[in-house]
Amino acid sequence: MPQKNNIIVSLDFDSASRALELVERLGPSAPFYKVGLQLLTAEGPTLVRKLIADGKEVFLDLKLHEIPTSVAGAVAAAGALGASMVTVHASAGSAVLRAAVEAARPYPTLSVLALTVITSMRDEDLTELGLAATVPEQVIRLAMLAAAAGCHGVVASAQEARLLRDRLPAEMLIVTPGTQLETDARNDQARVATPFDAVRWGASHIVIGRSISRSAYPSDAFAAIRAQVDEAASS
Numbered sequence: 001m002p003q004k005n006n007i008i009v010s011l012d013f014d015s016a017s018r019a020l021e022l023v024e025r026l027g028p029s030a031p032f033y034k035v036g037l038q039l040l041t042a043e044g045p046t047l048v049r050k051l052i053a054d055g056k057e058v059f060l061d062l063k064l065h066e067i068p069t070s071v072a073g074a075v076a077a078a079g080a081l082g083a084s085m086v087t088v089h090a091s092a093g094s095a096v097l098r099a100a101v102e103a104a105r106p107y108p109t110l111s112v113l114a115l116t117v118i119t120s121m122r123d124e125d126l127t128e129l130g131l132a133a134t135v136p137e138q139v140i141r142l143a144m145l146a147a148a149a150g151c152h153g154v155v156a157s158a159q160e161a162r163l164l165r166d167r168l169p170a171e172m173l174i175v176t177p178g179t180q181l182e183t184d185a186r187n188d189q190a191r192v193a194t195p196f197d198a199v200r201w202g203a204s205h206i207v208i209g210r211s212i213s214r215s216a217y218p219s220d221a222f223a224a225i226r227a228q229v230d231e232a233a234s235s
Contacts, residue, residue: 006233007195007225008059008175010034010209016043016050023056025218029226032084034059034207045081052082059175059207063115065089068099075100079107085175087155090114090142097149104152111173114146115155119178119192136160140167147172158193158201165202176203181211181224195225199232 009030011019019039023030033056035048040060051058060083064071071088078086088100097114104110116139117126123134131138139160144167146154153173156164161174168174178192198206208225215221 005032005057006199006205007222007229008032008034008205008207009212009222010036010177010207011039012036012209012213013039014042015039016047019043019047020050022213022218023051023054026212026222027219029219030222031055032057032059032205034061034209036061037063048081048083057084058082059085059087061085061087063087063089064096064100065092066096068096071096072099072103075103075110075112076106079104079110082109084109085111085113085153087113087115088151090116090146090151090154094145094149097146097151101150101152111152113153113155113173113175114142114149114151116142116146116160117156119157136163140164143168153204158198158203158206161198161203162201173204174202175205175207177207179203179206179208179211181221194228196228196232199229200235 011033013019033051035058048058060078062074064074075086088097100112104112117135121135126133126135126138139156140163143154143164147168153175155175157178158176161176164174176198179195179198180192182194195206212218212221
């Protein structure tokens with residue numbers, strides 16, 4: 001695991017000013033940020049360009065789920081922006097995943113991540129969709145589909161990371177949202193874990209937002225997370 005850039009801070013804000021305020025407060029200790037649909041819709045690609053120009057890496061969490069041509073176009077646009085990661089729904093199918101991987105080929109620093117099952121979902125939510133599988137079963141199925149399609153990594157909760165690490169090629173990334181400190185209040189994510197457990201269970205990268213963005217002292221929160229990640233990686 002790369003020790004410097006394996007913590008991705010989620011910029012879950014509705015304005016560039018609030019996002020950049022957090023980036024400034026964290027300083028050089030935090031080099032990797034996630035820009036999701038809320039911030040991208042509010043501010044467009046200008047913020048992404050600024051982050052990259054300032055030497056930050058960007059995980060562009062688009063959660064693409066469209067026909068192959070449209071997904072390929074969006075992935076290429078993410079690569080042209082300079083993003084380091086972009087997400088595509090694995091449930092869109094292997095043709096879409098292969099199109100995304102092919103579109104990323106001209107951008108060697110761009111990783112296509114296949115989103116398996118979002119962390120707010122439980123077994124009963126899959127049943128509502130007509131799926132007989134449990135969440136772990138569905139995550140494994142979609143992760144194997146992503147591996148066969150040539151994706152660079154998957155997005156799954158930490159609970160599933162421990163099921164995937166030995167099933168996926170060693171070089172595949174496992175990016176885990178839903179990580180938070182033990183002191184954080186519960187939220188809409190159903191499958192959560194501490195940074196220590198996420199890394200211990202096989203995550204290559206963790207995505208963490210509220211623990212930092214809602215802290216009165218975000219630099220201290222980031223340092224606490226960094227300590228957990230480093231401890232788990234060295235154990």
